[in-house]
Amino acid sequence: VVALGIAAGQWLNLPAYGVKLIGVIDLSLEVPLLPVLPFTDWLRLGELAFAMVMILYAESYGSISSFALKHGDRVSTNRDLLALGAANLLSGLFHGMPAGAGYSATSANEAAGAGSRLAGIVAAGVVLLIVLTVLPWIALTPEPVLAAIVIHALARGLSLQPLGRYFIWRRDRLLVICAVAAVLVLGVLDGLLLAVAISVVLMLKQMSSADIQVLGQMAGGHDFIDLQRHPDAKEIPGVLIVRPSEALFFANVERILGGALRLARHAQPPVHTVILSLEESPDLDGTSIEALEAFFLQVRAEDKLLILARLKHQAKAALSKLPAQELEQVILSGLSVDVAVQQALKPTT
Structure with a gap:
């Protein structure tokens, strides 16, 4: 097909009919160096590089994982990303093209019977041979011929079934x-780039709309679960146990802690201890720490004990740096909710 396309490019004057050819490819051995560009071009380059990284990662990892699953191979994510990064770094220093595990090239490679890393070496040797011998003829190849080859290579692997799953799962359909x-x-x-921005906005929307769960004890055991979903769980008299359904961060912390404070104030019968389980928050941003600081003072003003349970190491380390007077009647604990309840029910002396 390529040979016939080159012959057509040579004898049929295809450009006169609006058919584009590959054109002359000027190859030269470059010395590895960083380009000298004005600052504005570096900014634009950064935007394009970010988008290119997303494309290379998405396409490469998609083809790697799908063909590894098909052939029973093991995927090593760190190894694959390191190889892609090293290849692109060297290619960029030599003024080459971005490198990735493209789905079309992988499909064509598999269709040709490739079964080991040796296939890449053979392909590189063939490309080198073409460059040294028939490069001027390659310039006459019509672009539609290359498009047809790519479509043929992808035809067996492309399917709308993976997209259909998102509509069945009813998750990420909008994205x-x-x-x-x-x-x-x-x-x-x-x-x-727009899709990435939409994805970030949807993620922030989901996290910011998190609710606060009131926990109860399951069958007198050590498990504490959401009362709304499990009405048979029992509340602990005098103790309010709450847990945010998502990690605390700047967009949801004020609303979640405000809801916890309202629950503590209007609890019937009144409670003497509030247990806040932060198992969903591995770390806290500055806004969350400030909001928790104000929450400590508000709970203390209600003359209630506050216990932070399931506190992760990073979050506990950050909160421990607050002034000692603000941590009065506050217990920072990485232990379970059950232990926090036992601590809350200890008689005071």
Whole structure:
């Protein structure tokens, strides 16, 4: 097919009919160095590089994982990403093209019977041979011929079934639709950047809309679960146990802690201890720490004991640096909710 395409490019004057050819490829051995660019070009380069990284990662990891699963191979994510990073670093220093485990090239490689790393060495040797011998003829190859080869290579592997799963699961459907529409309308680079931005916005929306769960004891055991979903769980008299359903961060901490404070104030019968389980928050940002600091003071003003249970190491270390007077009647604990309840029910002396 390639040979026939080159012959057509040579004898049929295809450019006159609007058919584009590959054109002359100017190859030269470059000395590895960083380009000298004005600052504005570096900024633009950073934008394009971010989008390119997303494209290379998504396509490469997709082809790596799918073909590894197909052939029963083991995937080593760190190894694969290190190889891609090293290849792109060297390619960039030599002014080469971005390198990735493209789905079309992988499909064509598999269709040709590749079964080991030796296939890459053979392919590199063939490309070198072409460059040294028939490069001027390659320039006459019509671009539609290359497109047809890629489509043929992908035809066996492409399927709409993976996209259908998102509609069956009813998760990320909006993101999938927006990503496809953005790429079709804006192109691959700008469309992908918009899709990433939409993904971040949806993630922030989900985390910021987190609710606060009131926990109860399950069948007199050591497990404490959401009372709303498990009405048979029992509340501990005099103790309010609450847990945010998502990690605390700047967009949800004020609303969640405000809800916990209202529950403590209006609890019937009144409670003497509030247990806040922070198992979903491995770390805390500055806004969350400030909000918790104010929450400590508000709970103390209600003359209640506050116990922070399931506190992760990073979060506990950050809160421990608050002034000692603000930690009065506050217990920072990495232990379980059950231990915190036992501590709350100890008689005071």
